[in-house]
Amino acid sequence: MSTYQGDDPEHCRQALQGICDNSVLPDDLVLVLDGPAPEPLIAAIASFSHRLPLRLVHLSENRGLGEALAVGLEHCRYNWVARFDADDICMPDRFERQLAFIAENPHVDAFSSPVEEFRESPGETNRLLKSVPCGSHALAVYARRRNPLNHMAVMFRKDRVLAAGNYQGDACFEDYALWVRLLQQGACLDNMAESTVWVRAGRSMVMRRGGWRYARAEYDVQRKFLTSGFIGFPEFIRNLAVRIPVRLLSVGLRTGIYAVCLRRTVR
Numbered sequence: 001m002s003t004y005q006g007d008d009p010e011h012c013r014q015a016l017q018g019i020c021d022n023s024v025l026p027d028d029l030v031l032v033l034d035g036p037a038p039e040p041l042i043a044a045i046a047s048f049s050h051r052l053p054l055r056l057v058h059l060s061e062n063r064g065l066g067e068a069l070a071v072g073l074e075h076c077r078y079n080w081v082a083r084f085d086a087d088d089i090c091m092p093d094r095f096e097r098q099l100a101f102i103a104e105n106p107h108v109d110a111f112s113s114p115v116e117e118f119r120e121s122p123g124e125t126n127r128l129l130k131s132v133p134c135g136s137h138a139l140a141v142y143a144r145r146r147n148p149l150n151h152m153a154v155m156f157r158k159d160r161v162l163a164a165g166n167y168q169g170d171a172c173f174e175d176y177a178l179w180v181r182l183l184q185q186g187a188c189l190d191n192m193a194e195s196t197v198w199v200r201a202g203r204s205m206v207m208r209r210g211g212w213r214y215a216r217a218e219y220d221v222q223r224k225f226l227t228s229g230f231i232g233f234p235e236f237i238r239n240l241a242v243r244i245p246v247r248l249l250s251v252g253l254r255t256g257i258y259a260v261c262l263r264r265t266v267r
């Protein structure tokens with residue numbers, strides 16, 4: 001996990017409580033403080049120091065998610081690593097089901113699952129499902145158009161990720177760029193069919209995924225995919241034509257596209 005001064009202490013507390021409530025607890029929990037953190041956030045984290053195997057990694061300045069996760073991964077003691085965000089909530093059997101998936105699919109190097117997005121509470125009605133493709137072939141095809149894994153629900157082999165260059169400074173797309181490098185190195189990626197994480201969504205999330213800065217980051221990562229040979233020029237143009245305009249829409253219109261075109265309601 002990585003957190004920084006912009007995270008809500010109560011959301012972080014709920015995230016850590018969700019881990020405590022899991023049917024399988026982690027043997028090691030590395031939490032990176034990405035730059036100086038306010039006292040309420042530190043206090044929320046400290047309240048779990050006797051309930052979870054927390055190890056804090058302090059960065060003197062904010063480096064961004066990619067660098068923070070790269071540093072955190074170097075501190076992880078085990079080869080199978082679960083990723084998680086500081087404002088989402090793990091379903092109570094997330095790790096139990098993911099460990100079962102690993103046992104059933106020993107060839108897989110990284111995988112995630114669908115996630116369910118909520119606004120106020122995981123128990124609310126009309127949550128939105130963000131699905132991902134199942135099957136390594138379908139995932140590899142999908143990755144040429146969209147991010148094939150839900151980052152907050154990912155588990156991966158540390159050695160394969162380090163061999164692929166670890167997380168790097170691909171602003172806004174640290175995870176997507178990593179999955180592409182893994183695919184290019186022949187790693188096996190897949191997804192579970194059922195959700196494992198409740199994700200905090202709403203207006204703030206949609207705002208973060210738009211604007212000129214995000215559009216420029218979108219162009220940069222697609223350009224990287226093109227120059228590395230992962231996609232061809234027609235795919236590069238298609239991806240930019242589909243994705244860049246959405247980043248520049250108003251928050252209201254972008255929210256509508258997410259809900260209607262890219263998600264479906266959980267029944």
